Amino acid sequence: MSTNFLAPFAAAYAPADEAVLPDLLQRIARDGVAQKQIDDKARSLIEGIRERAGSVGGMEDFLRDYGLSTKEGLALMVMAEALLRVPDAATQDALIADKITAGNWEDTEGADTWFVSAATWGLGLSSKIVRPDDSPSGLLSHLTKRIGGPAVRQGVRQSMRYLGHQFVLGQTIEEGLKRAGAQEAKGYRYSYDMLGEGARTWDDAKRYAASYADAIEEIGRKAGNKPLPDRPGISIKLSALHPRYTARNRDAVLRELVPEVLKLVQSAKSFDLNLTIDAEEADRLELSLDVIDAVFSDPSLRGWDGFGLAIQAYQKRAIAVIDWVADLCRKNDGRMMVRLVKGAYWDSEVKHAQVEGAADFPVFTRKAATDVSYTACARQMLLHRDVLYPQFATHNALTVATILAFAGDGEKGGYEFQRLHGMGEELFEQITEGRDGVPCRIYAPVGHHRDLLAYLVRRLLENGANSSFVAQVGDKDVPIDDLLTSPASWLDDGAYRHPDIQLPRRLYAPRKNSRGIEFGSRVELKHTLDGMAAASLSGSLEAFGAEDVEACMAKAQAAFPAWRGRDVKERASILERAADLLESDTTRIMGVLAKEAGKTVDDGIAEVREAVDFLRYYAAEARRIMVPRMLPGPVGEDNAYSLTGRGVVVTIAPWNFPLAIFLGQVSAALAAGNAVVAKPAPQTPIIAAEALALLHKAGVPKDALILAPGGAETGQALVGDPRVAAIAFTGSTATAKAINLQLAQKPGAIIPFIAETGGTNAMIADATALPEQVTDDVILSAFRSAGQRCSACRILYVQEDVAERMLTMIQGSAATLEMGDPMLPQTDIGPVIDADALSRLRDYVVEKKDQIVWQGKAPEGGLFMAPTIIRLRDDEVLDREIFGPVLHVKTYKAGKLDAVIDEINSTGFGLTFALHSRIQAVIDHVTARVGAGNVYVNRNQIGAIVESQPFGGQGLSGTGPKAGGPLYLTRFVQERVVSTDTTAAGGNASLIALEDH
Secondary structure (H helix, E strand, O other): OOHHHHHHHHOOOOOOHHHHHHHHHHHOOOOHHHHHHHHHHHHHHHHHHHHHOOOOOOHHHHHHHOOOOOHHHHHHHHHHHHHHHOOOHHHHHHHHHHHHOOOOOOOOOOOOOHHHHHHHHHHHHHHHHOOOOOOHHHHHHHHHHHOOHHHHHHHHHHHHHHHHHHHOOEOOHHHHHHHHHHHHHOOOEEEEEEOOOOOOOHHHHHHHHHHHHHHHHHHHHOOOOOOOOOOOEEEEOHHHOOOOOOHHHHHHHHHHHHHHHHHHHHHHHHOOOEEEEOOOOHHHHHHHHHHHHHHHOOHHHOOOOOEEEEEEOOEOOHHHHHHHHHHHHHHOOOOEEEEEEOOOOHHHHHHHHHHOOOOOOOEOOOHHHHHHHHHHHHHHHHHOOOOEEEEEEOOOHHHHHHHHHHHOOOOOOOOEEEEEOOOOHHHHHHHOOOOOOOOEEEEEEEOOHHHHHHHHHHHHHHHOOOOOHHHHHOOOOOOHHHHOOOHHHHHOOOOOOOOOOOOHHHOOOOOOOOOOOOOOOHHHHHHHHHHHHOOOOOOOOOOOOHHHHHHHHHHHHHHHHHHHHOOHHHHHHHHHHHHHHHHHOHHHHHHHHHHHHOOOHHHHHHHHHHHHHHHHHHHHHHHHHOOOEEEOOOOOEEEEEEEEEOOEEEEEOOOOOOOHHHHHHHHHHHHOOOEEEEEOOOOOHHHHHHHHHHHHHHOOOHHHEEEOOOOHHHHHHHHHOOOEEEEEEEOOHHHHHHHHHHHHHOOOOOOOEEEEOOOOOEEEEOOOOOHHHHHHHHHHHHHHHHHOOOOOOOEEEEEHHHHHHHHHHHHHHHOOOOEOOOOOOOOOEOOOOOHHHHHHHHHHHHHOHHHEEEEOOOOOOOOOOOOEEEEOOOOOOOOOOOOOOEEEEEEEOOOOHHHHHHHHHHOOEEOEEEEEOOOHHHHHHHHHHOOOOEEEEOOOOOOOOOOOOOEOOEEOOEOOOOEOOOOHHHHHEEEEEEEEEOOOOOOOHHHHOOOOO
């Protein structure tokens, strides 16, 4: 696909709401007559829904009683997600106890349907047995005495299975087709969705492809003789068919995925079924359109109108995508089915944009704005009915009435509505079975109940908010007029954004969040790669050795008083100016990082952003803490407190973060008013020189900040200089101990030593952990940056009941990683830093060759270390840091978690630790016991964010204070108090002058 074809929306990945919504509002403006027609129709539909509410109920009733805003709803979702895949009884009991006691199952309002009452009865019974004061360790024996553990487990599991039965059409496609028969007899169409999320391995992808192919054949054989669009269909996820479905991997995706999708589409065509490509996250939109373009343009599909895609109205580019699809159809003389949905990844889209420092959100942050967008998109789709067959997925009566009005009186053909299985029956009885006669297709998930989580949570996010129509329509206490409020009226005052959701760049206001790069935007990715290609390592550094230390320390000592004497606001402004300069030069600096330090594209932007955040954060912290203030005291005495720089600070940075850690140390020392002599790692002096040049350009005097490149001899000379006032070091534990010993033996003052060292960072995954999430987080934590992060996961402990499946998935996912040139966007793992590092890693792996359970294949030539997984024996303890892409694994028995924690703590290291569990009692217990400075729950354990996650360890992993935290700057200052007796001059005039009231 050409870039020009995507130009209408590719340049605006996340446009401002203010740039989008006025146009959308204008598109849906209507006169008073049209509005009354819509309101009257919607009122009639709502009254019909309330009259038809039966005794069985459905998801609407469930949402009303167990919405995401309730403790019970949240607890139930966790149980539904985890319980059916937990194999061992002990963990099942702990999970049930943890979640049941979290809610009030006896007093749920509105449980007036058989479905909700059944679920509540089962959960309420269990809650009577499982008391809040029961500890997980004593739960099983307690339950056995009262009713028997197996009975409780079976009761709750049955409740969960019943929920699954309500929301899933069938566990197999055959079962689903049987259940669909009754609705088809009423004139409903079906689109089948095979449950399952994105593939992590090639085996996953093959399994999903086979599942789709089998389902197409089974549906096709039983579809009957109706023509399109009356015939059933299937929905497929592209991310389920390729384990590396990311924008950075575009070329491989088009080469490997397009043929597989085309085969499925051709099969659907052979049965004259419709096949819809499901929508995914915003950063995959352009990639998905690439795939859709390549497949739809294939000549074999001409003359068939069954191919289509889903479009998410919460995306600000939705209108542009509709026009793009229409243009694609016209270009190929074809027609496409288009499903319009609200969108189901809203929370993750908001977080992703904030974490990545986007200019704005790719989605709307107010529900009313999404509703306006949906309405505008619906109207646009109807305008393209010559090449599109619109499919409107909604359960909102007002939206349905609006679409009926847009389509025109008597326009019953050329479009359809869609609803979810288990939802919307009462609404569409009136539309499809009633006098409107507009077709409705039921979107029906098919699959095992253990795969229910992702589907159910997405549906809840789409429909479960307190303010949603679905959550309110069944509540007769909500006036119908409230449900008829036009979404546009909520935006009349221009309040397009949710006031409680900060823009990504204002996440840490007043400090600016660092600006990221969205690789899902082709424009941004091309700009990044072009900028990196322009980077050069040419030029030379001035020779510097141990003999030069005397001169540079003398210069820094002389420059210190003037720098200390500058107002703290001026020093802070200089650091902020340096941050702006660095941010404006991001892509070139990323190129230098790739060429000198082997940083991949995603590692490079992360490092630049962290460096920018350090500069701005320490500037803000200096303004906050380095302000003179008066302390309390008796009458007649002034106590003035102030902080000042200590003198010349020596910073010693590592090669694995040659920009971020280097600038973090330097900027903290400068912000506090110190002069700095900065020693980079000998492997990465050029990036350090680039960083210093930026600071000098921003206004730091050259003698107040001096670069001292060199090896161990240079470092020893700097540490031993009598003028050193403090040392900030990041590196190995052995080197930190050597520095500490040298300082202890050196004559003169005792000076602060800030050390951040390594760790044997562990991750624990119990039986409730989601295998896909554990896999993602292990792969990221163990192998990103070629394992060359001090925070990297070095050992994974997995509960033995789930170990086989989890470890198989991890190995399969690791096998998909791409090793190679870090300048290429598709590269996941670059080279290790030098030949010595590679030799040490290879020697270690040879030493453990009999325990290797999986090893990747490294490219020929270069400094590449293949990612490796090693199984440790039960009696082995990982007591040293293996600094590279080597992951160790061990299993543990249920109930032996404390022994695992004891083993982790016994190493003496305490940098990072991660835990994957769905049991809050386990989370609380483990996080309280484990000895690590940074603890991560249900996420990866790398990439600490400045201010949000101050970074640093304990024990053998560092001295503290944490980098990027509120105490870090205090280690670079000295305190001063000046106490003055104001009565010494003959009395306290201010006291005497006080008036008597």
